[in-house]
Amino acid sequence: MQLRFDMRDHTAVSASSASVTPAYKPKTEPPTERDGVRQTFAEINRLIGLDEVKTLFYEVYAYTTVQQRRKREQLKAEPTVLHAIFSGNPGSGKTTVARLMAKLYREMGVLSKGHLVEVERADLVGEFIGHTAQRTREQIRKSLGGVMFLDEAYSLTRGGEKDFGREAIDALVKGMEDHKNDFVLVLAGYRREMQEFLESNPGLRSRFPLHVDFADYSTEELLQIADCMYQERQYQPSEAAMRELERCLLHAKASLPAAVRGNARSVRNLVEASLRMQAVRLTESVTAAMQNKEMLCRIEAVDICSAARRLAQKRQEKCAAGEIIYMNHGEDKITEEISIAYD
Ligand SMILES: Nc1ncnc2c1ncn2[C@@H]1O[C@H](COP(=O)(O)OP(=O)(O)OP(=O)(O)O)[C@@H](O)[C@H]1O
Ligand SMILES: [Mg+2]
Structure with missing residues (x-):
């Protein structure tokens, strides 16, 4: 499983540079007083395999908690951006992980509600000018305080130049800016198509600091x-x-x-x-x-x-x-x- 993670400078680091880190022993059980966080980690750890996802959750938890403490101590705190890209084949656990991620963020106090709103192209793209932005804003409104999970994200750019899909992307990007403190967007889909989608929309990649590649199960x-x-x-x-x-x-x-x-x-x-x-x-x-x-x-x-x-x-x-x-x-x-x- 490939995984990229760098929430500080908002730029995804390549998996190859991440892999040169010397003997790092992953931890998955947080030393926390908060029952909700412990229970959610227990749920995450009950999933079969997905070791890197478990490690990533731990890192995000540790990083976010330290930033919250630094803020309380009036130290400079980096903004934690948690938008993510999940790529992998059907049934590899993307939605399950997104749901647990939303719950964990709520327990950590990062999101106010922690619900998951699953959307696809038809939920965002309208049929006439102006309709798409309105539809997308409506879905963002429903997702506030939680995670919006957009499956087959590349379907937004499949319709060519005249298609309203691009309007949906613009509205999503605006939503990410406007609600950066209480809204997380996860774009999901097949590996190759996601790659092509990100390559054809260069401005998008850097807005998603978490990249998780879900391998097929053995x-x-x-x-x-x-x-x-x-x-x-x-x-x-x-x-x-x-x-x-x-x-x-x-x-x-x-x-x-x-x-x-x-x-x-x-x-x-x-x-x-x-x-x-x-x-x-x-x-x-x-x-x-x-x-x-x-x-x-x-x-x-x-x-x-x-x-x-x-x-x-x-x-x-x-x-x-x-x-x-x-x-x-x-x-x-x-x-x-x-x-x-x-x-
Ligand atoms: N690691 C796992 N351990 C236990 N159950 C799992 C695991 N991964 C997936 N499942 C189960 O498999 C089913 C399918 O998983 P999920 O819906 O998360 O896959 P997905 O990647 O979102 O698929 P799709 O791309 O088709 O939407 C769910 O019932 C989920 O509970
Ligand atoms: Mg799914």
């Missing part, structure tokens, strides 16, 4: 994420079920491009579908009186298999309707080949 991490999702819901997958899940993930890895594999989102879809399949299996095979606590919690390999099959079927229907482009190899023969569905 199969091992995805299995841990699945395990957490089952535990949170009080389910217990059998060993065979976890092996089946691993088989599905490996199959997906071998047959789909990383950009459409769906990372943790696909895992969540599969986990949730397997709960429905378990319910169907129990309903059809065991009388209600016989369904004991263990059975109600247990996820079997067959539930994963049925879930993968069900999702593949749905995906095939979506493909036929032209709603998605990518097909997993072999999905045209799903009776023989089981694969995960991706949205």
Whole structure:
């Protein structure tokens, strides 16, 4: 995972220069009295992987806290600018992290409310002159005290010269200036497209001191994420079920491009579908009186298999309707080949 961070001079430093720092041991648990901050860090640390995001949060926390103390001591305090760019594939945790970031900033006293407002092009761009600035200002107003999360930010420059997307960018930049003390903007999207977007808008990059690149999860991490999702819901997958899940993930890895594999989102879809399949299996095979606590919690390999099959079927229907482009190899023969569905 690549990560850039320099909140002092408002200029992102390159990842390569950051990596020459000698043996720095990252810390992720803050020594703080504030319960809210501790609880939010505990939530962040419960996420699987994302080590660099955890370290970044700690650094932002430490830096901001020291600036707040310096201010109290009437020392010069650097303004902490927290606008961020999150790049990565779907399901790599961007929205989850943005939500926790908003919460952390509220607990740290940086933002007054700490809510997350998710917006996309259609929420900002209008259809006639003047409409876009008005729409964008309205979304900024809703986001004040919290974080505005703009997914697929590059869609704002996709429409060419005559498009109103640029007007939205101008209104966003103005909002960042006008409300710099109680408004954080996160621009998110695919890595390559974000890169191109920033290159074509050179003035933008320097306004975003935090750059976080979300790598795809490894199969091992995805299995841990699945395990957490089952535990949170009080389910217990059998060993065979976890092996089946691993088989599905490996199959997906071998047959789909990383950009459409769906990372943790696909895992969540599969986990949730397997709960429905378990319910169907129990309903059809065991009388209600016989369904004991263990059975109600247990996820079997067959539930994963049925879930993968069900999702593949749905995906095939979506493909036929032209709603998605990518097909997993072999999905045209799903009776023989089981694969995960991706949205
Ligand atoms: N590191 C993680 N640990 C546990 N669960 C995770 C992790 N990352 C993501 N998830 C779960 O995976 C799902 C998808 O994550 P999220 O919505 O944050 O991804 P995203 O990058 O915003 O995707 P998209 O680009 O499609 O919007 C969520 O249910 C989230 O809780
Ligand atoms: Mg998202």
